[in-house]
Amino acid sequence: MDKYPVSHNEIANAINLLVDGDTLIIYVDKHFLEGIQSMSEITYLTQEGKEELERELEKLIKERLPALAAKLKEAVAEGDLKENADYHDTREQKSFAEGRVQYLENILRDAVVISNDGSSDEIRIGAEVTIREDSADQDEVYMIVGAAESNPREGKISHESPIGKALLGRKKGDKVKINVPSGETLIFKIKKIN
Numbered sequence: 001m002d003k004y005p006v007s008h009n010e011i012a013n014a015i016n017l018l019v020d021g022d023t024l025i026i027y028v029d030k031h032f033l034e035g036i037q038s039m040s041e042i043t044y045l046t047q048e049g050k051e052e053l054e055r056e057l058e059k060l061i062k063e064r065l066p067a068l069a070a071k072l073k074e075a076v077a078e079g080d081l082k083e084n085a086d087y088h089d090t091r092e093q094k095s096f097a098e099g100r101v102q103y104l105e106n107i108l109r110d111a112v113v114i115s116n117d118g119s120s121d122e123i124r125i126g127a128e129v130t131i132r133e134d135s136a137d138q139d140e141v142y143m144i145v146g147a148a149e150s151n152p153r154e155g156k157i158s159h160e161s162p163i164g165k166a167l168l169g170r171k172k173g174d175k176v177k178i179n180v181p182s183g184e185t186l187i188f189k190i191k192k193i194n
Contacts (some may be wrong), residue, residue: 044125044146044159045111052149057104060097068094107148114146123167123193125159130192131167131176139191144168163188 045053068090075087114126123129128143142157144167150158157164166178172193178186 043107043111043148044114045107045149046126046143046145047113047115049145049149049156050108050111050113053104053108057101057108060101060104064097065094065101068097111146111148120193122169122171123190125168128194129167129190130194131188131190134175134187134189142167 071090072087072094075081075084075090078084078087081087114124120127123144125144125146128141130139130141132139142155142163144159144164145156147158147160150156150161159165159168162180163178166176167188167190170176170190172190174190176188176190178188180186
């Protein structure tokens with residue numbers, strides 16, 4: 001039954017019922033709720049972002065994990081594992097790499113690939129946007145992407161970030177007020193949408 005993400009036993013263990021007079025009290029395990037919530041989140045990727053994550057996944061599976069497995073085998077052959085820092089470090093790296101593989105597989109399996117079919121009147125995920133802060137002399141260019149491929153250093157900002165949220169649905173010429181995490185309110189003018 002692959003149709004259901006959790007088994008009936010997992011649900012039974014995560015939910016406890018208590019009847020107090022005429023009141024039914026339902027206790028739900030916090031981790032169970034977080035798992036259910038994360039299943040409903042949609043991951044958006046551009047085609048370029050999807051290809052980049054696929055390359056990373058392939059490199060992890062074909063190169064990184066086999067190299068770490070070989071390194072672990074060598075460390076085990078050295079004998080006493082209690083004092084073997086190389087063994088513990090490699091095991092930690094391997095665990096991280098396996099977690100990353102699982103994360104990437106989940107993202108790629110469930111992702112919605114968005115395409116930028118040319119220019120649009122309004123900002124959407126996949127759009128490249130040129131904005132200028134009121135107090136600045138230079139334009140800033142950002143691509144609005146899904147959270148999984150955001151990288152502000154490369155000019156890719158998440159649609160879930162304060163700037164991304166404020167820009168979605170806006171049009172060229174609009175002025176946008178953005179409350180940033182530092183507590184400041186910035187005002188940007190949208191100069192161009194690609």
